[in-house]
Amino acid sequence: MKEKNYRREDFVADSYFRQWVKSPDEASSKYWQLFLDQHPEQGETVRQATDLVHKLSEVTTRLAGTANPAEEDAIWQAIHQQIVQNQEEPHSPEPVARPVWGRFRWVAAASVAVVAGLSWWLLYPDTAPSQQTLTHQSATSTPPQLVEKVNTTQQPVFVVLTDGSSVILQKNSRLTYDKTLSGNRREVTLDGEAYFDVAKDSHKPFIVYANDLVTKVLGTSFNVRAYSGAKDVVVTVRSGRVSVFPQADITRAPEQLTSDKLTGMVLSPNEQAVYSRTDARLVQTKPNETSDAKALAFQPVNADYQAVPVREVFKDIERSYGLPVVFSNQAVGNCRLTADLREGTLAQKLDIICATVEANWDIQATQIVVSGRGCHP
């Protein structure tokens, strides 16, 4: 609001004014106090406008009518029934409330994810039970819904987890996780290579099981290369700190997984851990520009953008994550973005960008597709 001499109605028609009257917070109070200081002649009008907002709120509340609990209950029953049916179909044909079965399925599936195509396990059978104990401990009362993403394309595939963590899964790689990420830690199993942009949650560590190496973080970005045929498992950190443990250490001291401290070998940005599976040795190194090119290419977008066309911002994202971004409407690219994108995962950043320019984003095959009304150039 810039001009002077507003009518009472001009205030009432203003969203920010209504918000201040109905649920004032520090920012709005400061704003309207400043307005009143600068326009003392509008004091009476503002008072009348405040009064009108209150009156209209009271009257519309009465107009909205009374609730009908019976009707609302009936609708809820229908919704509930449909959800439960849908949830059961994809993962188990059996009826609900089978936590015990759910737990065993999880153990079996987790083992399969690591064992599949892995004759190496057969040579060292003594390590197999450790995986089982581990997953068994992590099982919770809610039956997990195991999801498996396999990238059979030649391009990287973008996977977003429930908590907003973003995973870029490279070709011939497989990621297995509990869809709800419930329990006291977020656990995923990787076979192949993936870049992880983990959403911050200091109470729920994010844990990647990759062959015999366990990587634990509280919120950061890093790359794990653990192809089942390869001798080494390589973890490369791009931001924040992560800790890595050989699977055997975790079996000995599982509490390391749940603690909110980082123990084991702690890596900082651009540090790397290489775990040799043949002699079970964990070594800290610096990434190699040739062999780790893919991991090093990931550079989380972390700029503070000031009125930059969204087209440019998405170009940065394409470069940083190696994922193509496509506009379903080119005019979206014209919208300008002013936002601080230094924190958060890729999915969270896409959410912020799209919320700001009133667009939506979606993952379609190996692309990120952005749609919206767009802006004039």
Add this chain to the structure above:
Amino acid sequence: MLNDWYYFLANLSTYHNESVLWDAFRQGDIEAFEQIYRTHSSALLGYGKRLSTDHDLVKDAIQDVFIEIWKRRENLRDLHTIKFYLFRVLRNRLTNLQQKALTVSTEEAPIDEELLLTPSIELILTEEETLTDQQHRLQRAIEALPNRQREAIMLAFFHNFSNDEIARIMGINHQSVINNLNRAFAALRVSLTDFSLILCMLLNYF
């Protein structure tokens, strides 16, 4: 009686903290989802019934909308977004399901001042005697507004949406929302002034 029901619900609620509720919902907790449903169901039912006279259709639409947000919960940003999303999707869905049953007029109707003055003088007089006289007049005047103006007023003052959200829910542009609100204010002012003038005259007369 209504309040009792709300207190009852409030005590039933498992999640008293919004962010805990939100996390639980995102992780697929049906109890959390039910709590979100309970928070919005009566507002949505009220809103839907104003949009369509076919109340069964409204109930079906609400069911579909909640199934949809359950499926898309990972893409939703926060509780306020849910509320906005529910209203927007419900309106779309109702429009699609039964275009003709909608009582919403497609044109912005001119302000009908005659209509606002239809209640009989007797009725006005009896109501003037009560404490909430002004509320009654305002209420009747809002009821008499053209549908789009009334919808904008309800979304702005009862459901507490911003003009931008109202625009997106109603599928009109930002300026049209402000125009609708201003026309409504003008109509309400006319009715209020007229009624009080009549009242003054009558009071002076006696």
